[in-house]
Amino acid sequence: MPNSDRKPLLLDFEKPLAELDARISQIRELAEENDVDVTDQICQLESRATQLRQEIFGSLTPAQRLQVARHPRRPSTLDYVQAITDDWIELHGDRSTGNDDLALVGGLARLEGRPVMILGHQKGRDTKDNIRRNFGMASPGGYRKAMRLMEHANRFGMPIVTFIDTCGANPGAEAERLGQGEAIAYNLREMFRLEVPILCTVIGEGGSGGALGIGVGDRLLMFEHSVYMVASPEACAAILWRDAGKAPQAAEALKITATDLLQLGLVDQILPEPVGGAHSNPLQTAATLKQALLDNLAVLTQMTRQQLKEERYQKFRKMGVYTQLAG
Amino acid sequence: MSLFDWFANRRKSNSQVTEPQEREIADGLWTKCPSCGVLTYTKDLQSNQMVCLDCGHHLRIYADERVQQLIDPGSWLPLDENLAPTDPLGFRDRKAYHDRIRETQDKTGLIDAVQTGLGKLDGLPIGLGVMDFRFMGGSMGSVVGEKLTRMIERSTRERLPVVIVCASGGARMQEGMLSLMQMAKISAALERHRATHLLYMPVLTHPTTGGVTASFAMLGDVILAEPKATIGFAGRRVVEQTLREKLPDDFQTSEYLLNHGFVDAIVPRTQLKKTLAQLIRLHQPYAPTPLTTHAHGVYGGSTTSSVNGFTHVLEQTEHLPDGLPLRLSAEES
Ligand SMILES: [Zn+2]
Numbered sequence: 001m002p003n004s005d006r007k008p009l010l011l012d013f014e015k016p017l018a019e020l021d022a023r024i025s026q027i028r029e030l031a032e033e034n035d036v037d038v039t040d041q042i043c044q045l046e047s048r049a050t051q052l053r054q055e056i057f058g059s060l061t062p063a064q065r066l067q068v069a070r071h072p073r074r075p076s077t078l079d080y081v082q083a084i085t086d087d088w089i090e091l092h093g094d095r096s097t098g099n100d101d102l103a104l105v106g107g108l109a110r111l112e113g114r115p116v117m118i119l120g121h122q123k124g125r126d127t128k129d130n131i132r133r134n135f136g137m138a139s140p141g142g143y144r145k146a147m148r149l150m151e152h153a154n155r156f157g158m159p160i161v162t163f164i165d166t167c168g169a170n171p172g173a174e175a176e177r178l179g180q181g182e183a184i185a186y187n188l189r190e191m192f193r194l195e196v197p198i199l200c201t202v203i204g205e206g207g208s209g210g211a212l213g214i215g216v217g218d219r220l221l222m223f224e225h226s227v228y229m230v231a232s233p234e235a236c237a238a239i240l241w242r243d244a245g246k247a248p249q250a251a252e253a254l255k256i257t258a259t260d261l262l263q264l265g266l267v268d269q270i271l272p273e274p275v276g277g278a279h280s281n282p283l284q285t286a287a288t289l290k291q292a293l294l295d296n297l298a299v300l301t302q303m304t305r306q307q308l309k310e311e312r313y314q315k316f317r318k319m320g321v322y323t324q325l326a327g
Numbered sequence: 328m329s330l331f332d333w334f335a336n337r338r339k340s341n342s343q344v345t346e347p348q349e350r351e352i353a354d355g356l357w358t359k360c361p362s363c364g365v366l367t368y369t370k371d372l373q374s375n376q377m378v379c380l381d382c383g384h385h386l387r388i389y390a391d392e393r394v395q396q397l398i399d400p401g402s403w404l405p406l407d408e409n410l411a412p413t414d415p416l417g418f419r420d421r422k423a424y425h426d427r428i429r430e431t432q433d434k435t436g437l438i439d440a441v442q443t444g445l446g447k448l449d450g451l452p453i454g455l456g457v458m459d460f461r462f463m464g465g466s467m468g469s470v471v472g473e474k475l476t477r478m479i480e481r482s483t484r485e486r487l488p489v490v491i492v493c494a495s496g497g498a499r500m501q502e503g504m505l506s507l508m509q510m511a512k513i514s515a516a517l518e519r520h521r522a523t524h525l526l527y528m529p530v531l532t533h534p535t536t537g538g539v540t541a542s543f544a545m546l547g548d549v550i551l552a553e554p555k556a557t558i559g560f561a562g563r564r565v566v567e568q569t570l571r572e573k574l575p576d577d578f579q580t581s582e583y584l585l586n587h588g589f590v591d592a593i594v595p596r597t598q599l600k601k602t603l604a605q606l607i608r609l610h611q612p613y614a615p616t617p618l619t620t621h622a623h624g625v626y627g628g629s630t631t632s633s634v635n636g637f638t639h640v641l642e643q644t645e646h647l648p649d650g651l652p653l654r655l656s657a658e659e660s
């Protein structure tokens with residue numbers, strides 16, 4: 001889990017909270033030095049802080065949610081793996097491109113006794129790690145590794161659990177040369193062929209095709225402050241508004257939040273985060289995730305292979321909004 | 328985030344910038360080739376399927392022209408012609424999506440960016456989808472997704488090979504995540520088509536990028552491309568940002584993809600119908616005796632079905648429903 005006692009990284013809208021927290025500890029220190037009883041005052045301030053935290057995190061704008069989703073301390077795939085599995089062994093390589101993509105990790109795990117295949121995008125924990133992991137932007141080799149591991153799960157009858165957390169697929173020259181489009185496309189089609197449960201969760205940032213490449217499943221869960229988008233608001237603003245500064249408006253217009261996507265029928269379930277976001281209490285967040293995975297797996301593992309495939313097909317078949325003109 | 332932003336930026340601006348460049352005077356008496364600049368009598372150009380007689384440049388063509396070029400006269404049955412876009416997100420940038428749709432419809436006479444239907448290609452019944460770059464850069468929203476999915480599903484039911492002519496800047500941002508999900512929806516329909524051993528051949532034309540490349544454009548059993556088309560996932564400008572060195576001149580062209588193993592063949596437009604017919608025939612069962620003889624009685628069902636006035640010969644002998652090889656039925660007869 002991200003280490004929470006290091007210097008906190010503050011988002012703009014968290015500043016009033018931090019100021020209040022600082023004032024509380026200041027008063028406490030002063031009171032101790034001067035031996036004054038300030039319990040009532042502290043109590044008042046603390047309840048004010050709790051209230052403020054709830055207010056702020058209860059009414060985040062889409063652009064603010066995006067900041068929470070991209071928070072450098074936000075728990076990542078491997079953080080959750082560590083927190084929720086009893087047993088884990090990472091598997092590497094797609095057996096074809098000649099290297100292992102660290103931006104998309106996967107492996108065998110045990111979830112409350114049940115063997116599962118876990119896959120997910122992996123952002124770095126610091127600058128050095130981010131460079132190794134290409135900021136969570138997977139290459140064709142990553143998507144092909146994911147497919148290889150999903151085939152493995154299919155062969156051995158294991159449910160597949162995927163964690164989505166990427167700003168998009170790697171747009172580099174090497175990725176193009178190795179067929180980034182083909183690698184994602186292949187996964188989209190083949191995930192409809194698999195006969196084991198597939199459970200996808202957006203844990204942070206769901207960036208376009210790079211997210212969808214491991215996002216075709218029987219259920220799509222989203223954390224409360226995670227986002228899923230067809231294009232980043234920055235890019236969208238630059239293109240449609242011709243002004244990157246309009247990113248907050250684009251974030252609003254694109255409907256990227258879990259609530260929006262639930263309303264559009266694209267997401268099945270929203271997982272609540274602690275007040276203050278996943279990074280404020282990673283262990284509690286992980287517990288929420290684990291319970292949701294277990295609940296959904298309990299249902300999905302009761303279904304026949306045919307049922308799973310048919311319902312997965314119908315789930316996506318329904319997506320889209322259009323009208324029929326008269327005549 | 329800047330890489331991804333640039334990528335998306337490029338992807339879209341690509342479509343918006345190149346759109347007005349070509350065919351500005353297409354309906355004039357003379358047409359100027361955007362590649363070599365030579366003026367050609369438009370009728371001559373049209374009779375050469377809008378391929379420049381001088382330099383061989385493939386000018387952009389509209390979906391209806393493509394249908395005419397590929398489908399035998401009188402055999403075209405358009406599907407879902409009245410399926411129209413709505414504005415599910417209430418999206419507004421500098422202009423409301425709602426207005427943008429209406430303006431584009433008025434300007435182009437199209438309802439959205441794809442035409443689908445059934446028809447005969449050199450006598451061979453197929454399901455066909457043709458994207459039209461004129462309509463918001465061929466971007467893929469709910470209507471494109473739904474029309475292609477319905478056409479593929481119908482082709483699966485009627486056991487027809489599918490051809491999709493791609494031309495798209497990618498997903499339609501104004502429909503948000505609904506657009507992205509069309510990639511999965513179409514891929515799902517292609518999976519079922521494939522599972523019944525039917526042939527799917529995308530034809531990649533200029534440009535085929537973004538979400539279309541990352542879904543049905545790259546899922547062909549055989550993938551064809553027009554010469555010198557731009558084909559890629561990320562836009563060239565964002566790719567350039569990730570590198571210090573210069574990209575090869577042919578980067579993200581049909582020729583580049585052929586050399587890197589992602590396209591089966593580059594086919595000039597004037598050879599496309601012939602090549603598609605050749606490929607479809609090569610996937611028909613080897614039948615020294617007439618097809619209907621050994622098909623009869625083996626599967627019971629009728630071998631023809633009438634679709635709005637023209638008859639599709641259902642290629643029931645081509646593949647058994649459960650995927651058994653044809654040989655079994657031949658032995659039986
Ligand atoms: Zn020319």
